[in-house]
Amino acid sequence: MSRVLRSAFKLGSHHATYLLHQQEARIIKSISCYCDYSYKGGQEGGDGESRRDFRTVLTLVGLGGFVAAYVLASKVAAEGKPSKENVNYQKWHTEARTDLPTYKQEVIQKHDTLEKRIWVTYGIGVYDITDFVPKHPGSDKIMLGAGSAIDPFWAIYQQHNNKEILTLLESFRIGNLDKADAVSTEDMGSPWANEPKRHPLLKPASERPFNAEPPISLLAENFLTPNEFFYVRNHLPVPVIDAESYELDVEVEESGISKSFSLDEIKKLPKCTVTAAVMCGGNRRSEMTEVKPVKGLSWSAGAVGNAKWSGAKLRDILLAIGVESDEKRHVIFEGCDLDPTSHPYGASIPLSKAMDERGDVILAYEMNGETINRDHGFPLRVIVPGTVGARNVKWLSRVVVSDSESSSHWQQNDYKGFSPSTDWDTVDFTKSPAIQAMPVTSAICCPSEGDKVQTKDGCIAVKGYAWSGGGRRIVRVDLTADGGESWHVAELEQDDLPDGRHYGWTLWSANLPVPAGQKKIEIWSKAVDSAYNTQPESFKYTWNLRGVLSNAYHRVKVEIE
Numbered sequence: 001m002s003r004v005l006r007s008a009f010k011l012g013s014h015h016a017t018y019l020l021h022q023q024e025a026r027i028i029k030s031i032s033c034y035c036d037y038s039y040k041g042g043q044e045g046g047d048g049e050s051r052r053d054f055r056t057v058l059t060l061v062g063l064g065g066f067v068a069a070y071v072l073a074s075k076v077a078a079e080g081k082p083s084k085e086n087v088n089y090q091k092w093h094t095e096a097r098t099d100l101p102t103y104k105q106e107v108i109q110k111h112d113t114l115e116k117r118i119w120v121t122y123g124i125g126v127y128d129i130t131d132f133v134p135k136h137p138g139s140d141k142i143m144l145g146a147g148s149a150i151d152p153f154w155a156i157y158q159q160h161n162n163k164e165i166l167t168l169l170e171s172f173r174i175g176n177l178d179k180a181d182a183v184s185t186e187d188m189g190s191p192w193a194n195e196p197k198r199h200p201l202l203k204p205a206s207e208r209p210f211n212a213e214p215p216i217s218l219l220a221e222n223f224l225t226p227n228e229f230f231y232v233r234n235h236l237p238v239p240v241i242d243a244e245s246y247e248l249d250v251e252v253e254e255s256g257i258s259k260s261f262s263l264d265e266i267k268k269l270p271k272c273t274v275t276a277a278v279m280c281g282g283n284r285r286s287e288m289t290e291v292k293p294v295k296g297l298s299w300s301a302g303a304v305g306n307a308k309w310s311g312a313k314l315r316d317i318l319l320a321i322g323v324e325s326d327e328k329r330h331v332i333f334e335g336c337d338l339d340p341t342s343h344p345y346g347a348s349i350p351l352s353k354a355m356d357e358r359g360d361v362i363l364a365y366e367m368n369g370e371t372i373n374r375d376h377g378f379p380l381r382v383i384v385p386g387t388v389g390a391r392n393v394k395w396l397s398r399v400v401v402s403d404s405e406s407s408s409h410w411q412q413n414d415y416k417g418f419s420p421s422t423d424w425d426t427v428d429f430t431k432s433p434a435i436q437a438m439p440v441t442s443a444i445c446c447p448s449e450g451d452k453v454q455t456k457d458g459c460i461a462v463k464g465y466a467w468s469g470g471g472r473r474i475v476r477v478d479l480t481a482d483g484g485e486s487w488h489v490a491e492l493e494q495d496d497l498p499d500g501r502h503y504g505w506t507l508w509s510a511n512l513p514v515p516a517g518q519k520k521i522e523i524w525s526k527a528v529d530s531a532y533n534t535q536p537e538s539f540k541y542t543w544n545l546r547g548v549l550s551n552a553y554h555r556v557k558v559e560i561e
């Protein structure tokens, strides 16, 4: 590496350090988006006491911070980063730097406090990230993860593998790891080697982890979304599970009751089928982003699907082990998908929802009459009808009845709503409740933005979906083609189920009158649910930093032929 390059790194490091101090609060607060911030070029724990938690927090803050520092790195770029475009930044951490000393793992391990300085290794690079690790009330948690290799984390969170972040990391380089101590990437195996095959029509918002939605024009074609077109939202690699040896652990905290169920045992329980839409809390986020950028996967309106789910009622299982409903308790779900600290994806719902006969919470092994596929949770997932997608935990491994909510990152520091004036400097995730039931929304699936459409008797054919959380039926969908001067009521296609227990979506269609003589029109849709809740007119006043609950009127511009 040239001297110019090295001094540029120093400069970069200095500059970045300064900026990092400025932005440390922001970085800490950005942890909730560490996992998806940089996917697709700029898109989408807990206070637990265990060491695993701490390590997760390190990943989130320390390593995720590198992601958050993307912006800083760009500034560095503007102010003197190496001009040679072809430097092989992906190799830096694999090569020894002759200008720097070599360290043994046991030496590195000792650098695990701010006082002793915080070191990490990546490949055979040794980095001092002390100035990067923000000083904040939870800094004790960061320390516990210090002094170790970050390779396993970055194997999973592949968004780090870009020039800006690797450049920033290299700027913290202080030495080389003794080769004998280096983590071998071959030994680790790729966590992505066993991903299932996906339908080519699913448009990935990120490949690893796999997140994709179907073209929304397809969504209104089928009341039950075909399994292969159903959006996929994975936070981690898809776990490989052998159905024969699979077991679900059900536990009750305090009482100490616990019981394991094989898949066969679960299938012997009374089978029940629920039609329920599952919608990601970030569905339609890309529209909210237009008001002001938000952090998260840039979903269009396709992060939702409607399916018939079959399985055992969670209520039956809980009753069988003697659980009684209690308004104050929770049911925690854990998946088999593990992060690099062996921490599973997790979420919780109120116990009262699980115990409610009309809550229809099921442990599903079938989706639309087929064995549930790997992307959607094989062999077992929980379906919490009417509740945000994040609580519908896939690849279920454990169910725990507890006095507290899940301590997972996704329950505590993500999937929560905030005021439009809350930013990453001021956000306090403990101040907002975790999203459970979702608000009413709708989307126009046909025509699509920019389509040229033909009129028939002064009308155009429009269709879409509408849904509300909490079991509320859709009672009306209003459409306008003249900016709200006149509204037209759509025809609804939905289940004939009582309000409060109506969990599937509603498809709607209409022949919408369009203003005569106008070439360009904008269609708006708004749905009304059984509580007469309706969608907000714009995203402006419901904007939130995470881009969740993005349910304003859906608007589509088309040209009349």
Ligand SMILES: Nc1nc2c(c(=O)[nH]1)N[C@H]1C(S)=C(S)[C@@H](COP(=O)(O)O)O[C@H]1N2
Pocket: 230, 231, 232, 233, 234, 235, 236, 278, 279, 280, 281, 334, 335, 336, 337, 345, 346, 375, 376, 377, 388, 389, 390, 391, 392, 393, 394, 395, 396
């Ligand atoms: N175990 C596990 N369960 C999970 C997730 C996950 O990453 N791991 N993602 C959640 C989120 S955020 C959503 S929106 C839904 C998506 O379900 P789908 O992929 O079947 O559409 O699964 C939820 N359950």
Ligand SMILES: [Mo]
Pocket: 233, 279, 280, 281, 282, 389, 390
């Ligand atoms: Mo989600």
